[in-house]
Amino acid sequence: MKITRSNILAALIAMQPINAVQAQSSVWEIEKDGRQLFIGGTIHVLSADDYPLPRQFDLAYDNSDSVVLETDIGRLRSPEFQQLALGEMIYTDGTNLRSLLKDETYQDLEAFCATRGIPAATLMMFKPGMVAMTLTLLELRRLGLMGAGVDS
Numbered sequence: 144m145k146i147t148r149s150n151i152l153a154a155l156i157a158m159q160p161i162n163a164v165q166a167q168s169s170v171w172e173i174e175k176d177g178r179q180l181f182i183g184g185t186i187h188v189l190s191a192d193d194y195p196l197p198r199q200f201d202l203a204y205d206n207s208d209s210v211v212l213e214t215d216i217g218r219l220r221s222p223e224f225q226q227l228a229l230g231e232m233i234y235t236d237g238t239n240l241r242s243l244l245k246d247e248t249y250q251d252l253e254a255f256c257a258t259r260g261i262p263a264a265t266l267m268m269f270k271p272g273m274v275a276m277t278l279t280l281l282e283l284r285r286l287g288l289m290g291a292g293v294d295s
Contacts, residue, residue: 170199181207185293188283196293212294232273239267240274259285 169184181203186193204210218224234240241249249263252274256263259281266274283289 168197168199170197170203172203179206183293187292187294188280188288189292190286190288200293214294216295232270233268234270240269240271241267243271 171182171184173180173182183200183203240252244252252266253263255278256266261281266277269277280289
């Protein structure tokens, strides 16, 4: 694709509204015909320093008849769901992560795990998505970001 000055100018013009938009919190109010809808942008992993939440969250809760979350937190914590999810995130056919990764990628994984005191072998039965999620959550915990998220 050939990038021209006109392509660059069009992209810069298109991004202008994005740069101008700023919010005081991650709670937005939509109103039409006297009816309100509050939308709260949430992060699932927070630190203790993130609390209390901005006042706009309490105002939205206080002015709402119902709250709808993106998922059922109670169900996610149930042993049945966790077992079902784990079954989807591990290899059961003899495949393992080591057999799927390029040598260089596996060496990088081993090196990273060594810096965190994690034997890379403990991750071999997991599918790549589960490994990524596990390592991400471990890093977030290491950084102190494992408090209850907004949805909790």
